[in-house]
Amino acid sequence: MRLLSHDMTIETGVFLPSSSPRPGQPISVEIRESARFAEEAGLDSVWSTDHLVASAPIMDSTVVLATAAAVTERITLGFGVLLPALRPAAWAAKQVSTLQLLSGDRIVLGVGTGNPEHGDIGWRAAGVSFQDRGARTDEALRVLPGLITGAATVLDDGTAVTLAPGSTLPPVLVAGNGRRALRRAAEFGDGWLSIGMSVEQVASALVSLTELAEEHGRPSPRAAVVAPVLGTDPRQAADQLAAYAAAGTERVVLAPTGAGWRQDYEFAAAVRAAV
Template identity: 75%
Template structure:
């Protein structure tokens, strides 16, 4: 299997002394020019680091590119009303020419619950709300009559093709969610051997729903700084059944990061 290689847009900064870049468009264009497969934006209302709105970031990236996949890495639908989330995703899918991948998660507890409280949403209900969003999003995005949790039936037009859904999380509940709703599964930094173990479990869970096994995406795998040695490490991920890796931002800056990703892709 040939791995797809993606990168995270500079929509946040893990380093307090480095401000968020205003070069979303430039970075997306550069990623496409050097042959990378996808660009991604993270999503939190309030996080441990400053962060831009993922939908606006991805719309900016879509507007200045033609080929590259545009991914939510990952969207937190539980923070939003499902109909609004669907409208945004559907619009982005239409305007990008069908290049969206919809990563979905329940949020990292390390960021705390302030963002959830600010949104008027119970942090403890985020799993249930995520499941409900995954239930209704395909119909809402597709422009089909859809019954919401409160019994309201709504049709959002114009609809669009439903993007592939990648469900994030390494725990059993997340794997069950991926098996039931996901076209793919997202892991944060798991070693290749553990990815293989999780995929075996996913195959069992997906069979219970009569669904194919979700394909694996690994975010921030631990890789050597040398592209050739890192390519050998990626081969182990491919052998384990991984479809895609997404490289994290580093202090070197997005241009250096994307050049490394392109070198890694060329060496793979």
């Protein structure tokens, strides 16, 4: 974490090469190499996307993060984002809890409902409803904290279950730019994860998020931004990150550019050093 000024801090992360940007492009398997490189470059976090069937090749996020955890010691490991509605909540919790234990409490649990641009084939293949994914996500967010930590938990069908061993609950970041996502973040999240928003959009949304959180008697979730709007010069990008921090952003995850993970990570590290 880098100090910007006074109390403003921001963390810089990158995506592991666990998905392909285009349908015809082969996927990289350099998860170990990229995770080690990111940690050695001084970056704060690495992230893995999640889906069963996407518009291009994609790996399983839990296995990807487990691989990254095994070859690193310090760096934060983020789901960017997990789709709990694709899975039984208890299985998702078991995987997250095990990752948290084996990584030494380095997990950040981003949660989303799934990008409609990928279609519904993955949902149909998993035998779950695409239309009900929002409600299923809400229910998962309700029960995941207890399941992950090993507390007695009653599932939506009335089943009482306790998973052992439990772990420390990782920070939960709820993803999405829309009003429903903000409401979900206010009700369930430690953080809110937006995609591609400008500084002004983040600042405006945080005002609404604070009001929604107050309705639930909760503190306003902290903001993180995936694919922030940045220039190509590291110093210019560092100034832009300072503006995001001033608007209330505590974490950014830089998007792949297509130049390859090594070049992207070097740029991210240069931006972080310039902050």
